[in-house]
């Protein structure tokens with residue numbers, strides 16, 4: 001597995017990883033209505049192009065295949081973290097988080113990471129030393145979601 005930075009040519013691939021990840025890995029915690037609101041199919045590539053253009057994104061890949069991606073902001077905010085279904089539970093997200101932590105610490109002097117974790121992702125972030133600081137309910141496309149604000153000191 002190696003890391004590289006996002007380029008505009010990756011938009012379709014990352015939108016595909018996001019969509020398949022939500023509809024496959026989040027089924028235990030979010031019903032079909034919630035998943036459709038979270039990850040509409042097909043994904044709107046213009047929306048993704050705009051969103052990814054505002055973030056710093058690391059792609060994990062192997063043999064030209066995108067295994068997952070993480071998008072962050074220079075203040076330590078982990079905005080997006082998605083692993084392709086076939087690559088789940090193989091350490092992809094852990095490796096991406098470690099790389100993002102390194103880039104944020106060395107490149108931006110960040111000392112704290114923070115995120116809004118889905119119910120699916122909470123065990124992952126707990127495993128990586130994050131603490132829950134708030135429980136939130138947010139609306140996406142008119143549908144409610146529970147999520148957890150979490151943070152960790154580097």
Ligand SMILES: CC(C)(COP(=O)(O)OP(=O)(O)OC[C@H]1O[C@@H](n2cnc3c(N)ncnc32)[C@H](O)[C@@H]1OP(=O)(O)O)[C@@H](O)C(=O)NCCC(=O)NCCS
Nearest residue numbers: 025082083088089090091092093094117118120121123124
């Ligand atoms: C959450 C997510 C990014 C984890 O990706 P991953 O590449 O499978 O994670 P890793 O393999 O690095 O997992 C590391 C550890 O985190 C924990 N973990 C990860 N996924 C877990 C799950 N579904 N349930 C319980 N623990 C989990 C485990 O301790 C795991 O170690 P183990 O496999 O040795 O038990 C992935 O499940 C995903 O994309 N989910 C759907 C989308 C989502 O909710 N994204 C986060 C938005 S905030």
